[in-house]
Amino acid sequence: MLDFLKQEMIDSEILSGIEEFRRRYPIKTTTLSRCPRYLYYGKAIWEQAAAALLCGENILLTGSKATGKNVLAENLAAVFGRPSWNVSLHINMDASYMIGTDTFQDGQVTFRPGPVYQCAQEGGFCVLDEINMARNEALAVLHSILDFRRVIHVPGYGELPLHDASRFIATMNYGYAGTRELNEALSSRFVVIQMPEISNENLEKLITREFPSMKKEYVKQFCGLFQDISQKCLGGEITSRVLDLRGLLDAIRLIQTGLSPYSALDMGISNKTFDSYEQTLIKDIIASRISPKISRKAVFSE
Ligand SMILES: Nc1ncnc2c1ncn2[C@@H]1O[C@H](COP(=O)(O)OP(=O)(O)OP(=O)(O)O)[C@@H](O)[C@H]1O
Ligand SMILES: [Mg+2]
Incomplete structure (x- = not known):
């Protein structure tokens, strides 16, 4: 992972x-986190996130869907050489799930630690995923963990100070269905990084790494397609439903499996909007980049 950061020309002071x-x-x-499935591309964001973690801060990654928030969080744990825990927050999340709760074992009441507790004990990186899906009251238990006190209060069992290497990385999509406003007391405990849409250059690197056998000219066409959609979104001509990098990668995977490019791009991109007018717009954008006649063989070299 460190070699990857060197290749990406990350600032040498941050690297050291x-x-x-x-x-x-x-x-x-034995406890080291698995090698990440994807690598995060984006020098500026890497530097901001790594610098913040080195300073002992917790970070909040905000941005729209498929901007690589979880990928970056996983990559950070791997680069810093820490085990990671993932806590998916939702409306019914409560303190006992995160911190731990009493349980019966061999006829005795014992404490069963939750993911936040384990992470704090082992000096891990804890990903608080979709933090704005949880109720603010449930998150209040995190306050003493996330600020200078760095301590977990466990009712009936006392306090656990956080391991020095523990860090918290929260992610959120602002304003999506099911989300709520993040309480100011909570957001003040994070430094916030706004995740941008991937750049054209980085998307080329991502596609080339994911699909090594794709022909160069098609790597360019798919990147161009993503940029076209992104431009139309910015211009307000189409909604952000169809701007979905995950969907584009899924479509390319389907093409590689042998599905015709048009069906694959419909499944990955166009069908994500349920508005038929918007669907036609998207199909036109696709048609301007990719010919309906091409097959898998034209796109991939093996
Ligand atoms: N800058 C980037 N570098 C590498 N991969 C990226 C980048 N941006 C997006 N991706 C790709 O987008 C996909 C989704 O990434 P991820 O799950 O981390 O997104 P997310 O921001 O957590 O999305 P959501 O808000 O929907 O949970 C992955 O396949 C990932 O490789
Ligand atoms: Mg995510």
Whole structure:
């Protein structure tokens, strides 16, 4: 992972900071987080996030869907050499799930630690996913964990100070269905990073890494297609429903499996809007980039 950051020309002081962090907090190999499935591309965001974590801050990643929030969070845990925990927050989330609760074991009441507790104990990176889906009252238990006190209160069991290497990374989509306003007391405990849409250059790198056998000219066409959709969204001609990098990657995967490009792009992109007028607009954008006649063979070299 560190080699990847060097390739991406991440600032050398930040890189040596990360190396120093890893030396200070060596980890048993058994608990090390898995090698991430995707790599996050975006130098500026890497530098902001890594610098914040080195300073001991917790970070809140905000941005629309498929801007790589979870990918970045996983990558950060791997680069810093820490185990990671993922807590998916939702309306029914409560403190006992996050921190832990009493349970019966061998006829005795014992404490069963929750993910936040385990993470704090082992010096892990905890991803608080979709933090604005939870009720603010449920999140109040995180206040003492996220500020200078760095301590977990467990009713009936006392306090657990956080391991020095523990960090919290929250993610959220602002304003989506089912989300709520984040309480100011909570947001003040994070530094906030606004996740941008991936750049054209980085998308080329991502597609080339994911689909090594795709021909160069098609890598360019698919990136162009994503940029076209992104431009139309910015211009307000279409809604952001169809601006979905995840959908584009799914479509390319379907093409690789042998499905015709048009059906694949409909499944991955056009059908995500349920408005028939918008669907025609999207299909026109696709048609301007990709010919209806092409097959898998034209796109991939093997
Ligand atoms: N800058 C980027 N670098 C690498 N991959 C990216 C980037 N932006 C988006 N992706 C890709 O987008 C897909 C979705 O990533 P991820 O799940 O992290 O998004 P997210 O922001 O958490 O989305 P959601 O808000 O829907 O949960 C992945 O396939 C990922 O590789
Ligand atoms: Mg996510």
